[in-house]
Amino acid sequence: xxxxxxxxxxxxxxxxxxxxxxxxxxxxxxxxxxxxxxxxxxxxxxxxxxxxxxxxxxxxxxxxxxxxxxxxxxxxxxxxxxxxxxxxxxxxxxxxxxxxxxxxxxxxxxxxxxxxxxxxxxxxxxxxxxxxxxxxxxxxxxxxxxxxxxxxxxxxxxxxxxxxxxxxxxxxxxxxxxxxxxxxxxxxxxxxxxxxxxxxxxxxxxxxxxxxxxxxxxxxxxxxxxxxxxxxxxxxxxxxxxxxxxxxxxxxxxxxxxxxxxxxxxxxxxxxxxxxxxxxxxxxxxxxxxxx
Amino acid sequence: xxxxxxxxxxxxxxxxxxxxxxxxxxxxxxxxxxxxxxxxxxxxxxxxxxxxxxxxxxxxxxxxxxxxxxxxxxxxxxxxxxxxxxxxxxxxxxxxxxxxxxxxxxxxxxxxxxxxxxxxxxxxxxxxxxxxxxxxxxxxxxxxxxxxxxxxxxxxxxxxxxxxxxxxxxxxxxxxxxxxxxxxxxxxxxxxxxxxxxxxxxxxxxxxxxxxxxxxxxxxxxxxxxxxxxxxxxxxxxxxxxxxxxxxxxxxxxxxxxxxxxxxxxxxxxxxxxxxxxxxxxxxxxxxxxxxxxxxx
Numbered sequence: 001x002x003x004x005x006x007x008x009x010x011x012x013x014x015x016x017x018x019x020x021x022x023x024x025x026x027x028x029x030x031x032x033x034x035x036x037x038x039x040x041x042x043x044x045x046x047x048x049x050x051x052x053x054x055x056x057x058x059x060x061x062x063x064x065x066x067x068x069x070x071x072x073x074x075x076x077x078x079x080x081x082x083x084x085x086x087x088x089x090x091x092x093x094x095x096x097x098x099x100x101x102x103x104x105x106x107x108x109x110x111x112x113x114x115x116x117x118x119x120x121x122x123x124x125x126x127x128x129x130x131x132x133x134x135x136x137x138x139x140x141x142x143x144x145x146x147x148x149x150x151x152x153x154x155x156x157x158x159x160x161x162x163x164x165x166x167x168x169x170x171x172x173x174x175x176x177x178x179x180x181x182x183x184x185x186x187x188x189x190x191x192x193x194x195x196x197x198x199x200x201x202x203x204x205x206x207x208x209x210x211x212x213x214x215x216x217x218x219x220x221x222x223x224x225x226x227x228x229x230x231x232x233x234x235x236x237x238x239x240x241x242x243x244x245x246x247x248x249x250x251x252x253x254x255x256x257x258x259x260x261x262x263x264x265x266x267x268x269x270x271x272x273x274x275x276x277x278x279x280x281x282x283x284x285x286x287x288x289x290x291x292x
Numbered sequence: 293x294x295x296x297x298x299x300x301x302x303x304x305x306x307x308x309x310x311x312x313x314x315x316x317x318x319x320x321x322x323x324x325x326x327x328x329x330x331x332x333x334x335x336x337x338x339x340x341x342x343x344x345x346x347x348x349x350x351x352x353x354x355x356x357x358x359x360x361x362x363x364x365x366x367x368x369x370x371x372x373x374x375x376x377x378x379x380x381x382x383x384x385x386x387x388x389x390x391x392x393x394x395x396x397x398x399x400x401x402x403x404x405x406x407x408x409x410x411x412x413x414x415x416x417x418x419x420x421x422x423x424x425x426x427x428x429x430x431x432x433x434x435x436x437x438x439x440x441x442x443x444x445x446x447x448x449x450x451x452x453x454x455x456x457x458x459x460x461x462x463x464x465x466x467x468x469x470x471x472x473x474x475x476x477x478x479x480x481x482x483x484x485x486x487x488x489x490x491x492x493x494x495x496x497x498x499x500x501x502x503x504x505x506x507x508x509x510x511x512x513x514x515x516x517x518x519x520x521x522x523x524x525x526x527x528x529x530x531x532x533x534x535x536x537x538x539x540x541x542x543x544x545x546x547x548x549x550x551x552x553x554x555x556x557x558x559x560x561x562x563x564x565x566x567x568x569x570x571x572x573x574x575x576x577x578x579x580x581x582x583x584x585x586x587x588x589x
Contacts, residue, residue: 025477025478026477026478027476027477027478027479027480027481030476030481031476033537033538034473034476034483034538037512037517037538038512038515038517041512042512042515045511045512046306046512286347287346287347288345288346288347288348289344289345289346289348289513289514290514291306291307291513291514292306292307292345292348
């Protein structure tokens with residue numbers, strides 16, 4: 001702990017302004033230590049696992065997650081799974097291997113094409129890119145969890161706060177691993193932390209993409225850049241209304257787009273809805289924490 | 293008179309009462325055998341169980357005498373005469389509380405005070421009112437180190453808590469806390485909640501001319517991180533020490549209770565408060581006393 005704390009009073013409290021990115025600034029040293037401790041405790045102490053598996057896509061989220069796992073547990077405790085589909089970009093694989101090499105992480109490649117196409121080609125050949133993307137994402141989780149079981153390891157999730165709030169992920173796929181270090185960091189904060197921790201610049205600086213559909217980028221899909229969306233999301237989740245932000249100078253179309261995605265995806269951030277019949281309904285009346 | 297206190301920045305084994313009590317007892321025994329034996333060891337809020345238990349408080353809460361006996365049985369004679377303050381979920385006939393026990397260990401000792409958290413945090417990530425009852429008041433008590441008061445976490449966020457403790461004669465205020473880390477803005481090097489704690493505890497100490505000891509829980513519970521960062525403040529509000537982040541630590545701090553009197557003499561805020569308190573209460577909103585109308589009305 002430092003000996004000279006600043007007075008209380010934070011950037012979060014300032015009035016919103018599109019040019020003021022202060023609320024998203026993070027102390028990367030602090031967050032790095034915080035997340036490393038989080039991983040150690042949640043994986044080893046609370047759950048008793050010594051190993052983890054991470055799906056390494058070639059993107060910045062999984063690269064940062066894997067790097068944090070290495071720092072928390074050591075490279076020998078981490079297995080990076082490369083899970084390409086036939087439409088995946090070769091650059092994704094190159095970047096995944098670059099990250100694995102940089103942090104000394106063992107890798108295994110399991111091509112999911114036959115598993116995905118075995119279902120789609122035989123039963124749903126007309127399925128479009130969106131459905132194919134969802135099937136691929138869920139297939140990746142099948143592999144991730146099965147490999148984890150085989151290795152007595154824990155799958156670690158890589159989803160960030162931006163995509164969670166925007167609902168920009170496949171439900172019960174990307175969001176399913178039991179431990180996730182990045183889920184409370186916006187994408188622009190992930191970029192900042194990834195740079196600080198030494199994720200290769202090729203990976204940090206490239207356009208974000210789920211790589212589920214060829215040529216797809218997150219920002220094209222979303223209709224806003226992550227820096228724009230992140231700041232709007234920050235203010236909306238801090239109690240500001242969309243009209244307040246427009247009045248403060250934010251672009252109305254972007255605010256409405258982000259607000260609409262946020263408000264239409266609350267369901268995606270919850271477990272399935274269960275019909276409550278009794279005064280011992282799990283999670284409603286019978287309440288015990290996840291680590292109890 | 294100098295007094296040695298140890299702040300036990302502690303990580304419980306959540307839900308494993310015996311393992312956690314063994315951990316506490318180990319710290320107490322080691323402190324008792326140390327070259328500079330502390331007079332008092334201060335553990336954090338809910339040190340015996342972890343903080344976020346939800347309905348699990350029903351299984352984990354115990355009566356204060358039961359805790360005292362269990363501690364004594366584990367620490368043995370080595371700790372005779374050593375004082376301990378420790379946070380736990382307390383059960384009695386009327387309900388379950390988020391409490392702090394202050395006791396002198398050993399056969400000649402006993403329970404000196406139990407404080408039940410008054411201000412139950414029930415907002416955002418906190419759900420205390422759903423699971424525990426609120427305490428009725430804040431009182432100081434005579435302890436071997438000096439007149440002492442206990443506060444638990446949000447109690448310390450309300451300036452009236454320090455005021456009541458000081459007015460009841462406390463010269464040492466022990467704040468037992470389990471404060472989930474949040475806020476990572478650049479500049480402080482610590483989570484934002486600890487910056488807030490620093491201002492709060494320093495303010496209590498300086499306003500009332502008392503020593504303030506803040507013992508923080510450490511460890512992660514379901515993604516919520518208790519960062520540690522325990523601290524101690526002298527009666528002028530200066531921080532005497534700051535505990536490390538994310539790890540357990542036993543932090544020795546030596547305090548001179550005569551400093552409280554000196555600080556109060558130099559800056560007599562406390563005597564101003566004492567003198568004005570009754571008048572302020574009588575004239576406060578809700579007192580039932582109707583203020584006289586200004587002249588001419």
